[in-house]
Amino acid sequence: MHDAGPQTQTRPTPPPAATKQRDPWFDNAKMLLVVLVVVGHAWTLLPLFDGDAGSDTAKFYDSWTYHFLYAWHIPAFVIVTGYLSRSFAWTRARMWSLVTTVALPYVVFEGLLVWFRHEFGGVEFERIWANPHWPMWYLSALFFWRLSVPLFQRLPAKVVVATAISLAAGLFATDVLDNARILGLLPFFVLGLKMHEGHWNLLRTRRARWYGVAVLLLMAVAARWAGGLLETEWFYYRTRYDALDPDNVRAFVIRMSMLLSGLVGAFAFFAVVPRTRTWFSALGGATLVVYLYHGFVVLGAEFLGYKGWAAGHWPLSLLLTTVVAVGLAVLLAWGPVSSRLNLLVDPVGSWQRARRRRRDRDPSSA
Helix, strand or coil, X not given: CCCCCCCCCCCCCCCCCCCCCCCHHHHHHHHHHHHHHHHHXXXXXXXXXXXCCCCCCCEHHHCHHHHHHHXXXXXXXXXXXHHCCCCCCCCHHHHHHHHXXXXXXXXXXXXXXXXXXXXXXXXXXXXXCCXXXXXXXHHHXXXXXXXXXXHXXXXXXXXHHHHHHHHHHHHHCCCHHHHHHHHHCHHHHHXXXXXXHHHHHHCCCHHHXXXXXXHHHHHHHHHHHHCCCCCHXXXXXXXXXXXCCCCHHHHHHHHHHHHHHHHHHHHHHXXXXXXXXCCCHHHHXXXXXXXXXXXXXXXXXXXXXXXXXXHHCCCHHHHHHHHHHHHHHHHHHCHHHHHHHHHHHXXXXXXXXXXXXXXXXXXXXX
């Protein structure tokens, strides 16, 4: 028997790494929350029907319905933002991503929004980019919140510290880069950093869902009962205490109550979010597109005189405004639309993806 030479051992090819599946529950939650953001902003076009629908001082955003929504939907939005920011670190790659996906869109859309309001609404502005206009506060907040992630991740009592900062912020915060709102909503962001899969699973049970429904109903009843006890500005976390209440102790109590109600309402909302994957889930990846573009439509409706029409067609205007707002959010998140609008939301990433596609089609161009 002769030696046939060294034998080559064939090793089995390892299976391809499984791609991480998107969690439909998170996509559902994100999309529902941005739909509520669009609805809330659209409601600012409505009067408050109190027997004088055309009154300049009677606006729907002073209603209990508006207060009920704003008590918890922005806190919930910020909690999710915090949870999705847990891995941020002060590395070159993450810092560059923060600049290209948050700071750059802020500069672009803040400029576009100011131009739009000036060109079509005749609104004059000062301190562009230093004072975020309308929905642009979120990008300003997101930038600084993410920068703070490594600091808060090291703190053992991070939520307590963030709450203390929020309570104190009402004494001194200003509107520069909307730092009052950044600091006021900070506890919800930091709580999101602290959340993990086990916490979310507690909210995904059938019992939790029933509790969530009950809590939201109770909050709606409480908002209806409280009526106009609180000014709407309290729900925005952007105004100093001395502009809302001369007594700082009472202001502290109100801010703490707002934080607690926001926490309870947010968790109640999370408990009722559907867990199944549907066509709606697929829209959850385009929430930033919806957020950044919807304001132009709402402002356009205002400049075209929609407020006057809404005042004379109550309650039809409430129903129509709500339905159109939901439809607008869905349209903006729809793949064929969002993929094109994303060019301005993520210009650097869009350019890099287009470059990769060209290279894949024509390797010789690399």
